[in-house]
Amino acid sequence: MLELLPCILFITVICSGKRVDYGYVPNGDNPTLYDAVEDPILQLDQDTFADTVYNASTAFGIEFYADWCGHCRKFAPKFKEFAHNVKEWKPVVKIAVLNCADPYNEQACAENGVVSYPTLKYFPRGSAGVQDGIEYKELNSSAVVLIDLLVERIEAEYAEQRYSNWPNIGLLGDESTYDDLWKGIPYSAHYLAIVFGENEEHHESVKLILDLSRYHNKLAIRRSNFTSKLAKIMKVTQSAVIVFKRDDSVLILNSRIGPDVHHKLENLATTGDSFLALSTTSTTTMATTTTMAPWSCKRNPDKCETLYFVSETDMLKAMRYALYNDVPRAGGNFTGHNLTALKDFLDLLVN
Known part of the structure; x- marks a missing residue:
């Protein structure tokens, strides 16, 4: 004992x-x-x-x-x-x-x-x-x-x-295709945001990744600089955020990162609302191979629906505003080419 x-x-x-x-x-x-x-x-x-x-x-x-x-x-x-x-x-x-x-x-x-x-x-x-x-x-x-x-x-x-259960805060390197970008990202993540930081000495992109790390199962965020292959393919030369949706190579590009980008990405992760998430300035497609692939609404109408959907109420408001506000600004009566242009415009809105 x-x-x-x-x-x-x-x-x-x-x-x-x-x-x-x-x-x-x-x-x-x-x-x-x-x-x-x-x-x-x-x-x-x-x-x-x-x-x-x-x-x-x-x-x-x-x-x-x-x-x-x-x-x-x-x-x-x-x-x-x-x-x-x-x-x-x-x-x-x-x-x-x-x-x-x-x-x-x-x-x-x-x-x-x-x-x-x-x-x-x-x-x-x-x-x-x-x-x-x-x-x-x-x-x-x-x-x-x-x-x-x-x-x-x-x-x-x-x-x-390189802890596997820490957010990936490393910079993108040779990734140049759509499939490359999604490697190592949980399948439950529906969105992938890539942040091109202009002032990396202030670590803004790392802070953003850490701030939103609790949403990693819905939204993955990666960092890139302007010398990466992706930046050259996408012709990104200034601070920007690019967002991809899984199984959809169409991207939304916000040419400048504003102070509200945190809120917008959080909204995307929680609601899936890509329209409220980012102010779109241009749209294009990321290639699944090493070069950019062509894309059009005729080839992919389902993608256009989500990108450019507008309600009937919105259209009626636009027509009314055009007829009662924009048209009178021209002054006088519409004849010839101007009248044809107005008719074509109305036909476009109706269609």
Whole structure:
């Protein structure tokens, strides 16, 4: 029985820790700067830090703070804003905090070498211990800068590890056909958006992919630059988003990416409404071979129906507006060529 005692004690120590998630209320006596319910921030303590962060299936961005620290209190609103902006990235990275002013957490903070507040660290996915934490030096950064710094870490980690269950944030390379583009995308995804970023130093396309990653089973998003084969085939030379529907090589091209592209793609993923999703400026077809294939409404009338559908009410409104507003602007009576043109226009609307 005496020989078993050390093993029993060892098991007790191992089981004392636990892995926690958002909404956890940390142990300790000191007040915290963050709310477990209102803020999308995972609050850790001595009992949960190691079991939650190490060998985890996600990366972690962690702030080590002291509740009495003036710098920390000033920084807290920025960190909250940052956390709210990346809350949809939880499958990839979780945002967490640890209150080092609380004596309860003294050991965890000491092990992480925290000597000033606030201290920010990034722990890659599957970190084995404190040695894997990467410290940030930009303590007075805005939420925007913090997001960019986080994206840089995620990009670097993905480039090295290529996790299969992380969103594919790598750039397209030699893909030049329709079938190439869909390789590796879940069959449940009905749409594929390709983002050509103009200002990649701001990581906008990566942010977009991470923001919409929860819709990956409906909408896949890939990145491309202007030197890729696809960009040359599609003659894309400026920031743009191209959207394909599965089993349909017709694409919708939005020549400029506006601030509402996030909402539009989210709408496409949730409702499947391609008309509300993107403001169309041109339509063409992606080849299933290495060259562009010809396409017309005569050959593919079913595709034209979805692209150019308009209701009878819309047509009647257009006719009325033309007759009562546009026609009178010409002045006088219509004769000869002008009258023929008007008749042809009315016939077109009726047909």
